[in-house]
Amino acid sequence: MDLAALEKQLRSLQGDAATRIAAVASTPDLEELGSSLLGKRGAITEILRGIGALPAEDRPKIGVVANEVRAAIDAAITARHASLSTGELLARIERERVDATTPGPAPRTGSLHPIPETIAAIAEIMASFGFVVAEGQEIEDDVTNFQLLNIPEDHPSRDLWDTLYLQEPGRLLRTHTSPGQIRTMQAGGPPIRVILPGRCFRYEAVDASHGFEFHQVEGLLVDGGATLADLKGILDELAKGLFGSAARTRFRPGYYPFTEPSVAVDVSWPGSKDGWMTILGAGMVHPVVLENGGIDPETHQGFAFGLGVERIAMLRHGIPDLRAFLENDLRFLAGFR
Amino acid sequence: MKIPLSWLREFTDVQLTAEQLADALTLRGLEVRGVERWGASWNKMVVGELLEVGPHPKADRLQLTKVRIGDGPILNIVCGARNIAAGQRIPVALVGAEMPDGRRIERAEKMGIASEGMLCSGQELDATDDGDGILILDPSAPLGTPLVDYLGEDVIDVDVKPNRGDLLSILGLAREVGAITGAPVVYAARALKEGADAVGAGLALRVADETLAPHVALRVVDGVKVAASPDRVQMRLKAAGLRSISNVVDATNYIMLEIGKPTHAFDRAKVGDTLQIRLAKKGESLETLDHEVRTLDATDLVVADERAALALAGVMGGASSEVTPSTTSVIIESAIFAPTSVRRSAQRHSLRSEASHRFERGQERRLAALGADQVAALLTEWAGGVARAGRLMSGTADLPAATLNFRPSRVRALLGVALTDDEQIALLGSIGISADAAADSTKIVVTPKRSISAAKGSARAVRVPSWRSDLEIEADLAEEVARLYGYERIPTSIPSADLPSHRPSPTLLRDRVRRLLADAGLHEVVTHALVSATQAELWSEPATLVTGPLAVSEGAAGGAVIVLQNPLSADHDRLRQSLLPSLLDRVDANLRYGATSGAIFEVGRGYGSTKGAPSEWTRLSIAVWGECEQGVPSAGATAWNLDELKRLLAQVAHLVGERPAYGESIESPVLHPGINAAITGERIAGLLGELHPASPIWRDAPRILLAEVAIAGLQSGRLEVAKVVLPPTTPPVTRDLALLIPATSTVGQVVAVARSTVSRATAVELFDLFAGAPLAPGERSAGLRFTFQPSATGADDEAIATELAAFEGTVLRTCGARIRGVEGQ
Known part of the structure; x- marks a missing residue:
């Protein structure tokens, strides 16, 4: 084998490779062809095995030719690869094409019930004034539900609460969350800032604005010197938190045996239909109630309030009938996002 | 309490309109339920004058009238009443008017003669009980005036709170109105002319129990002609919401409304020689005015004669001594009864009356004599009676005047408003709570059980009017000061001192669980805690399901079902132990509303009683049915199944760092015996499964799946802070x-x-x-x-x-x- 024969073989390989590269139809085939030409055991390497037979001075010359051929083939493969992969990409894209305009799965739209959510809204507002949430028992006794709240047996004020009694004597279903005031005071002394949400029960015929099961939130603040002015300030904030910062409040005297003075709070907001609407009852904690809670009314004072959760939820959401809350029609619930 | 304004004006001058007065009363704590115009339904009814009254040519019982109603044409009206004559002024319903009973007045032929309207009786107007004759108006009634403008009445309905029995009268409300307007309030008692006969001739009063009847006044009025009350009286009572009965009964009701004193009139002829006030004998019977025969209890106070009980004291009179048209002489009993006694009797016999309502709220003693005198005076005026001389009396009206001390500084501290001592005294004075400078003012009543000594010179004494027995402690006066000053004038502030230490909210975990489930597509429900016997029997949580620390923090289910003593209905007569029956009830309702798929949950309480001690526990309950995924045509809809439900529970349990483990199935009438498992764990425990095929709401499709679990912290809210280790670089x-x-x-x-x-x-x-x-x-x-x-x-x-x-x-x-x-x- 001489220099000329080897060079011829290489040049012939270059020409042959160009034809084969142009004929290749896929990138894997091209890669295979590339390694059969240029790889460690490829055609060029094979041809260059004959280099040992050449005289030493010819060997660099054939090396130059071999590098030329290698570069030419490599360039041809690179070019061919570029054109093949573009085509293959377009083909893949066409193959994988879908109609992406379908509406997609329906969202799993659950909802939170307006009663617990209204309680949560109240808790959130009151938390910013340092009120924490506590929960009491729903099965109460006459003493805590009435007597310790300054509602003696045989007092006409009992008529304000129609009560569901248990068969067990002296036991009843709490008619309001107010017994929580007593239990809170007995559990720990002032300062107290607490709200007590929960379910209440009354012997009451069901209509659009009454039910025998309903929810209240009680609030209680006792410290060294909270005043009726403070009560107004806090409840005004609560009303604005619930009905918007443009809401206005009206405070007027009310009557509850467990507060003195007692307060009724009305609210009105831009767009409210019916003018002043009563939303809660409140007052300065009656000294007898403080005394019954183990707190000295000469050194401590405070205020309490109670509101009907259903009423607040009805006003906030524009619900005309309280029965919807216990009906739990999914079409109704779905409205609460 | 309904207040006709014309009546109120008899005691104090009122320049305000009904609406203004209602607002002012409401802001002073006298909540006005409503303002109505009594007579507002008298549309197209006017005052007319009879020009001519003549016979009807074809009907003897009808008359032809010509009626003038002002400047308009003279109307020809056919009328059946006999009490009319030319010159009288009468109410005329014009063509097109609608009567209170719904009848429309049309132009009509009556026996061949056209009638252009109707002359109205009091009954037809729903103004008096007289249906026989036309309501004859005063000759001064202005012709052509709409009837409502002439006879109508503004009525304010005040919601009187239980502590203010003194406001259950026109006079009591007049005092409050006077405090608002500043106008004087004057009650001019009617003078009573007495006859010659002495009241004690043939009648004695014996009060057996002076604790229960501390003060009694009796009067006797002879020569009474029982008849209907004058029209104006009937109309006034009607406007105030009471029915007119007869002049005698109306007189007692009139005085009850006017000054707040209930009295009772007995037919003298049906009462023996001694009117007694005593406790009933056990088993004694009494037929009350509503014609119910009542068996009395030994604690019922009765008015009796020497033979039998005549009335349930303070509650209702008896049928045997009822005033009837043949009554000619009456005994007026005007007594003060112990409030508790009256309340208990009224409750025991389920017999609430206007009288018992007032007695329960306490009565001023001085009203006993005044009430008897005023009723007697009305009987002489309305029924031609002659009052016997004097009263029979028991007990005394003269109680020592009550004084109450207060510290104006304490009032300022309570209200947060800078009112001087004198300003406070002046406010109290406006409703008759007068300063008493002479009295010792050092003793301060903080509560009925606790009095203290005020520092010298720091307190003031006031004299409490006899009608304000509700004012007992210092704080009561603080309320009066605040009320009279006006709550709207008290400033607003935010309390700044003494914050309690922080406590985590008990709803912390609950709110996360609720949010998680709502985000997973479930709807939160709130259902009845009160259920039926059937529902309660349907399922109760096995006591062995939730044990250990979980039972301590979330409540252990079990014990007896708690049953109500006075349920509203059998559907809600006991407390649930499990939430599942209530949830199933809502699944059923929603299936009926067409929800073929749905997922609901509730966090709520179960209730039970062990050896008389009630307990409450908190659980999460879930009910799912139908498809859990919609809008996925490629994969098809996925129905709710055990694994989907377990995924939810696993996500919930993840919040407390646990993976639910599923153990043995549960024997339960509500769960499919072959498709259910107990959930056992330290921080989550309960059960899940499919609804039992024998359940009344079971159906082939959709299948309904249920779960109920206790979760550590659901009731108490404590969330453990997770301890986390940094992961090594090695892959798992x-x-x-x-x-x-x-x-x-x-x-x-x-x-x-x-x-x-x-x-x-x-x-x-x-x-x-x-x-x-x-x-x-x-x-x-x-x-x-x-x-x-x-x-x-x-x-x-x-x-x-x-x-x-x-x-x-x-x-x-x-x-x-x-x-x-x-x-x-």
Whole structure:
């Protein structure tokens, strides 16, 4: 084998490779062809095995030719690869094409019930004034539900609460969350800032604005010197938190045996239909109630309030009938996002 | 309490309109329920004058009239009444008017003669009870005036609170109105002309119990002609909401409304020689005015004569001594009864009356004599009676005047408003609470049980009017000061001192659970805690399900079902133990509303009683039915199944760092015996399953799945702070085990063994489950994937192999399950 024969073989390989590269139809085939030409055991390497037979001075010359051929083939493969992969990409894209305009799965739209959510809204507002949430028992006794709240047996004020009694004597279903005031005071002394949400029960015929099961939130603040002015300030904030910062409040005297003075709070907001609407009852904690809670009314004072959760939820959401809350029609619930 | 304004004006000058007055009263704590115009329904009715009254040519019982109603044309009206004559002024319903009973007045032919309207009787106007004759108006009634403008009346309905019995009268409300307007309030009692006969002739009064009847006044009026009351009286009573009965009964009601004193009139002829006030004998019977025969209790106070009980004192009179048209002489009993006694009798006999309502709220003693005198005076005026001279009296009206001390500084501290001592005294004075400078003012009544001594000069004394027995302690006066000053004038502030220490909210976990489930597509519901017997029997949580610390923090279910003594209905007569019956009830309702798919949950309470001690527990309940995924045509809809439900529970349990384990199935009438499992764990426990096919609301499709669990912290809200270790750089490794589980064991048991013996595994998941040929019946092939986190590559291989070998031995011994192969990297 001489220099000329080897060079011829290489040049012939270059020409042959160009034809084969142009004929290749896929990138894997091209890669295979590339390694059969240029790889460690490829055609060029094979041809260059004959280099040992050449005289030493010819060997660099054939090396130059071999590098030329290698570069030419490599360039041809690179070019061919570029054109093949573009085509293959377009083909893949066409193959994988879908109609992406379908509406997609329906969202799993659950909802939170307006009663617990209204309680949560109240808790959130009151938390910013340092009120924490506590929960009491729903099965109460006459003493805590009435007597310790300054509602003696045989007092006409009992008529304000129609009560569901248990068969067990002296036991009843709490008619309001107010017994929580007593239990809170007995559990720990002032300062107290607490709200007590929960379910209440009354012997009451069901209509659009009454039910025998309903929810209240009680609030209680006792410290060294909270005043009726403070009560107004806090409840005004609560009303604005619930009905918007443009809401206005009206405070007027009310009557509850467990507060003195007692307060009724009305609210009105831009767009409210019916003018002043009563939303809660409140007052300065009656000294007898403080005394019954183990707190000295000469050194401590405070205020309490109670509101009907259903009423607040009805006003906030524009619900005309309280029965919807216990009906739990999914079409109704779905409205609460 | 309905207040006709004309009546109010008899005692104080009122320049305000009804609406202004209503607002002013409301802001002073006298909540006005409503303002109505009594007579507002008298549309197209006017005052007319009879010009001519003549016979009807074809009907003897009819008359032809010509009526002038002002400047308009003269109307020809046919009338059936006999009490009319030319010159009278009468109410005329014009053509087009609608009568209170709904009848429309049309132009009509009456026996051949056109009638252009109707002359109205009091009954037709719903103004008096007289249906026989036309209501004859005063000759001064202005012609053509709409009837409502002439006879109508503004009526304010005041919601009188239980502590203010003194406001259950026109006079009492006039005092409050006077405080608002500043106008004087004057009650001019009617002078009573007495006859010659003495009241004591033939009649004695004996009060057996002066505690229950501390003060009594009797009057006797002879020569009474029982008849209807004058029209104006009937109309006024009607406007105030009372029915007119007869002039005698109306006189007692009139005085009750006017000054708040209930009295009772007995037919003198039907009462013996001694009017007694005594406790009833047990079993004694009395027919009350409503013609119910009542068996009395030994604690019922009665008015009686020497033979029998005549009236239930303060509640209702008796039929045997009722005033009738033949009555000619009456006894007026005007007494002060103990409020509690009257209240108990009224409750015992379910007999609430206007009288008992007032007695329960306390009565001023001075009203006893005044009430008897005023009723007697009305009887002389309305019924031609002659009052006998004097009264029969028992007890005394003269109680020492009550004084009450208060510290104006304390009032300022309570209200947060800078009112001087004198300003406070002046406010109190406006409703008759007058300063008493002479009295010793050092004793301050803080509560009925506790009095203190005020520093010298710091307190003021006031004299409490006899009608304000509700004012007992210092705080009561603070309320009066605030009320009279006006709540709207009290400033607003935010309390700044003394914040309590922080406590975590009990709803912390609950709110996260609720949010998680809502985000997963479930609707939160709030259902009845009161259920029916059927519902309560349907299911109660087995006491063994929730135990240990979980039972302590979330409440242990169990005990007896709590039943109401006075339920509203059998549908809601007892407290639920489980939430599931209430949820199922709502599933049923929603299926009826067409919700073929749905998912609901509630966090709520169950209730029970053990040895008389009630307990309450908190649970999460879930009910799902139909499809859980919609709008996915490619995959098709996925129906709710056990795994979907378990995914929810696992997500919920993840919040408390636990994976629910599923154990033995539960015997329950509400759960499918073959499709349910107990959920056992330290921080979550309960059950899940499909609705029992025997349930009344079960159906083939959609199937309904249920779960109820206790979760640590759901009631108390404490969330444990997770302790976290930094992961090593080594990737986790897994080992997959294939097991053959015999029919006698459950997958849950095998997984439980895996979780307890392979303690190094950070997760154990079931990735394959197969049953059927070639396996034996009931046999299952399960694939379990154990994930481990070694601290360095290959570091734990030996330990993992040891634990898996231990698992192999244990699972074979306890479950009879054989390992078929291990794979892993």
